[in-house]
Amino acid sequence: MNSRFRFLASVFISFVFAAPSAEAQLKTRNVVLIVSDGLRWQEVFTGADPDLLNEEHGGIWETPEQLRRKFWSDDPSERRRMLFPFLWGVVAKQGQIFGNQNKGSIARVTNGLAFSYPGYNEMLTGHPDSRINSNEFGPNPNTTVFEWMNQFPEFHGKVAVYATWETFKNIFDEPRSQLVMQAGWDLPEKGNVTPRQDLLNDLYRTTTRLDDEDVWDSFLQVPLLDYVKAAHPRLLFVGYGETDNWAHSGRYDLVLESAHQVDEFVRQLWETMQAMPEYHDQTTFIITTDHGRGSGLEEWKEHGVDQKGTENIWIAVVGPDTEALGERTNAKPVTQAEVAATVAGFLGKDFRQAAPNAAPPLPSVVSQPVAAGK
Numbered sequence: 088m089n090s091r092f093r094f095l096a097s098v099f100i101s102f103v104f105a106a107p108s109a110e111a112q113l114k115t116r117n118v119v120l121i122v123s124d125g126l127r128w129q130e131v132f133t134g135a136d137p138d139l140l141n142e143e144h145g146g147i148w149e150t151p152e153q154l155r156r157k158f159w160s161d162d163p164s165e166r167r168r169m170l171f172p173f174l175w176g177v178v179a180k181q182g183q184i185f186g187n188q189n190k191g192s193i194a195r196v197t198n199g200l201a202f203s204y205p206g207y208n209e210m211l212t213g214h215p216d217s218r219i220n221s222n223e224f225g226p227n228p229n230t231t232v233f234e235w236m237n238q239f240p241e242f243h244g245k246v247a248v249y250a251t252w253e254t255f256k257n258i259f260d261e262p263r264s265q266l267v268m269q270a271g272w273d274l275p276e277k278g279n280v281t282p283r284q285d286l287l288n289d290l291y292r293t294t295t296r297l298d299d300e301d302v303w304d305s306f307l308q309v310p311l312l313d314y315v316k317a318a319h320p321r322l323l324f325v326g327y328g329e330t331d332n333w334a335h336s337g338r339y340d341l342v343l344e345s346a347h348q349v350d351e352f353v354r355q356l357w358e359t360m361q362a363m364p365e366y367h368d369q370t371t372f373i374i375t376t377d378h379g380r381g382s383g384l385e386e387w388k389e390h391g392v393d394q395k396g397t398e399n400i401w402i403a404v405v406g407p408d409t410e411a412l413g414e415r416t417n418a419k420p421v422t423q424a425e426v427a428a429t430v431a432g433f434l435g436k437d438f439r440q441a442a443p444n445a446a447p448p449l450p451s452v453v454s455q456p457v458a459a460g461k
């Protein structure tokens with residue numbers, strides 16, 4: 088082949104195969120995956136549970152009247168909006184949310200265990216792994232979509248994990264994946280710190296821990312926002328833990344308070360990013376949970392194979408490439424495993440090329456289909 092022909096052939100090939108690429112079609116250039124651990128679909132879609140707004144079953148320390156003033160309305164749509172004003176006022180209006188079983192939309196985990204590590208593995212690698220049957224499993228042998236994305240030059244060093252739970256170091260296999268990682272009670276600020284950063288480190292050192300592996304959500308939010316402003320990650324995982332911890336503690340009042348606060352944290356992150364040119368109108372948020380919980384007067388506290396319905400979750404998506412279909416009704420069931428390929432798809436990559444056993448992306452959250460071969 089002479090060089091001129093080779094040149095023309097390569098132009099032709101790149102025209103045919105590269106022109107309709109997903110990167111050219113999609114507006115999304117950044118993705119944030121946010122998880123509020125063990126936050127039930129019941130609260131997301133119907134708000135505060137009236138059976139648990141009391142001391143006997145909900146273990147509340149606030150008075151029922153105090154809680155009702157903040158979170159109660161007889162109208163379930165108003166009630167859920169009081170609990171999650173950003174989720175219902177912005178995300179579900181401009182994007183989509185799956186999982187309202189009362190309206191024929193099911194989102195579920197497929198790992199059969201419905202606790203945290205198996206769930207995060209399923210969501211991040213695109214498939215359940217029966218070997219992962221304990222939160223103490225250790226380093227994840229599977230490659231997460233975050234680790235995979237970090238290998239592309241345009242994403243390298245721009246993929247980060249900010250999460251309250253220490254175990255994410257194993258779930259993302261920090262030593263192997265080399266992701267930017269802030270997890271658990273590790274001091275968030277290193278080196279020459281400002282007085283403000285020094286104060287934050289002091290709080291990490293001195294605050295009484297409810298759980299040695301899980302820092303308070305608010306303690307994560309401060310370094311998270313600082314990091315986003317300073318480093319401009321293109322793919323970011325954010326993990327909040329209090330919604331799970333307070334349920335295990337049997338404190339339904341604090342489940343509601345922390346769920347409401349997560350909604351506020353997500354709003355802060357969204358508005359911070361939308362105010363930055365590199366994120367404005369080119370950032371997609373995927374918001375979900377790692378597992379459901381039981382329902383009923385006792386079972387809401389726990390999750391796993393002994394609590395019926397724990398496999399049920401919810402998944403929300405908002406961004407410039409997602410049609411505003413709102414609360415999905417009578418939709419094809421979706422799964423937690425579909426999150427991984429969705430994350431990559433929004434960034435113009437086909438995760439299933441690297442992980443053939445990964446589930447396909449969530450249906451109809453990307454307005455234009457992701458081109459094959461990317």
Ligand SMILES: [Zn+2]
Pocket residue numbers: 125203331332335390
């Ligand atoms: Zn839990």
